[in-house]
Amino acid sequence: MWLKLVIVALLLAILVSLFGGLFFLVKDTGAERRLITALSVRISLTVALMLLIAYGFWSGQFVWNTPWLH
Template sequence: MWLKLTIVMLLALIVISLFSGLFFLMKDTDGRGRLVTALSVRISLTILLMGLIAWGFWSGNLVWNTPWLH
């Protein structure tokens, strides 16, 4: 249960980072590099999410619930 909750929280953080990057793209004109920081955070969160999903499948905590695979 905690794994699925963590995955959902990471997805929410990725979406928040995506929209903050969009905001900085439109409104940040002084060139402080906040857009690059938002992109770096989003990439890091995505790598963490993919690793967590891979670990979940490897450990058996995440399984496919499709009827054609049984």
């Protein structure tokens, strides 16, 4: 159960970073690097999300529920 909560929290953090990057793209006019920082944070969060999903399948906490696999 904790794994699903962490994944949802990471998804929300990715969305916040996405809209933060959009805000910086629209509002920044100078040579500030906040947009690049938002992108790198979003990429890091996405890598962490993919690793957690892979761990969930590896540990057996997530299973495939498709009818053609059973």
